[in-house]
Amino acid sequence: MTDFAGPPLARTTLDRAAHHRTDQAWLDQAWKSGLILIIDIAGGGKALIEGLDTSAPSLVLVGADAAPAGERLFLGLDAGGVPIFAVDAPLPVGAVAGAGTAREFGDRLDARDAGILMTATALGNWHASHQFSARTGQPTTVIEGGWSRVDATGRQMWPRTDPAMIVLVHDGVAGRQGRCLLGHNATWPVVNAVKRFSCLAGFVEPGESVEAAVTREVREEVGIGLGSISYEASQSWPFPGSLMLGYTAEADPQQPMTLDPAEIADARWFTRDDVALMMREELVDDGVRLTLPMASSIARYLIEKWLVM
Numbered sequence: 001m002t003d004f005a006g007p008p009l010a011r012t013t014l015d016r017a018a019h020h021r022t023d024q025a026w027l028d029q030a031w032k033s034g035l036i037l038i039i040d041i042a043g044g045g046k047a048l049i050e051g052l053d054t055s056a057p058s059l060v061l062v063g064a065d066a067a068p069a070g071e072r073l074f075l076g077l078d079a080g081g082v083p084i085f086a087v088d089a090p091l092p093v094g095a096v097a098g099a100g101t102a103r104e105f106g107d108r109l110d111a112r113d114a115g116i117l118m119t120a121t122a123l124g125n126w127h128a129s130h131q132f133s134a135r136t137g138q139p140t141t142v143i144e145g146g147w148s149r150v151d152a153t154g155r156q157m158w159p160r161t162d163p164a165m166i167v168l169v170h171d172g173v174a175g176r177q178g179r180c181l182l183g184h185n186a187t188w189p190v191v192n193a194v195k196r197f198s199c200l201a202g203f204v205e206p207g208e209s210v211e212a213a214v215t216r217e218v219r220e221e222v223g224i225g226l227g228s229i230s231y232e233a234s235q236s237w238p239f240p241g242s243l244m245l246g247y248t249a250e251a252d253p254q255q256p257m258t259l260d261p262a263e264i265a266d267a268r269w270f271t272r273d274d275v276a277l278m279m280r281e282e283l284v285d286d287g288v289r290l291t292l293p294m295a296s297s298i299a300r301y302l303i304e305k306w307l308v309m
Contacts, residue, residue, distance in 0.1 A: 012115025
């Protein structure tokens with residue numbers, strides 16, 4: 001069995017240094033000596049990244065003198081103790097580096113940059129959607145280094161993370177003929193004769209455990225029951241603000257499937273040989289190429305880990 005280090009976007013070396021968030025004097029001084037990531041949340045969470053066409057791209061971080069105006073979001077300290085901030089603003093016009101998002105390139109960033117970009121994306125998305133208080137309707141302003149907002153009455157709110165489950169259902173059989181169940185979401189287009197299949201997923205509902213959500217979502221989406229359920233790993237998915245809790249579960253492939261057409265347009269059991277071909281984008285069905293999720297996703301991590309079991 002191959003040893004997997006964990007989902008790609010779960011990697012980080014960032015020390016969040018939360019004790020500095022309420023020390024405005026420290027934050028002001030840290031800004032002067034820190035490094036800043038410019039992230040365009042309205043533009044889809046894009047940031048400047050050097051070497052997009054290489055196997056090891058890196059974030060472009062600027063000094064305070066080159067940072068645009070905007071709210072200063074304190075992300076933490078890097079391994080060398082350098083303060084790292086983010087500012088939500090349009091990317092500089094005419095920049096030499098290319099632009100990319102965590103979804104597109106996060107798996108190829110090193111642990112420092114992956115942690116910075118994921119935190120900036122999640123925090124920036126929360127600020128962009130919480131300009132007003134849900135309790136009072138009043139405008140809110142940023143405090144605590146970007147980790148809270150407050151209205152005129154002094155009511156605070158903090159970043160929200162929504163728990164979601166994702167599960168790779170498999171038959172428990174080892175070797176090449178072992179099978180896993182993957183679905184094609186009803187909202188995913190088939191573009192240029194390419195059809196993507198992924199794990200089943202959904203949000204955890206109020207009053208529900210994650211394991212109960214796994215069982216419910218699989219039953220709702222494809223109509224089958226599960227045997228054993230095992231937790232694997234978690235990964236932030238800040239599009240806009242989820243925490244994906246990854247599981248594997250066993251099921252009998254002989255069970256008849258009943259798809260929810262509002263959620264799943266197609267679901268199939270694939271052998272390990274099939275999945276290996278899908279990884280290379282070489283599995284073709286009736287002229288349509290069947291592919292897997294992007295490399296930055298926890299779905300891809302779960303699939304690849306199962307593939308070598």
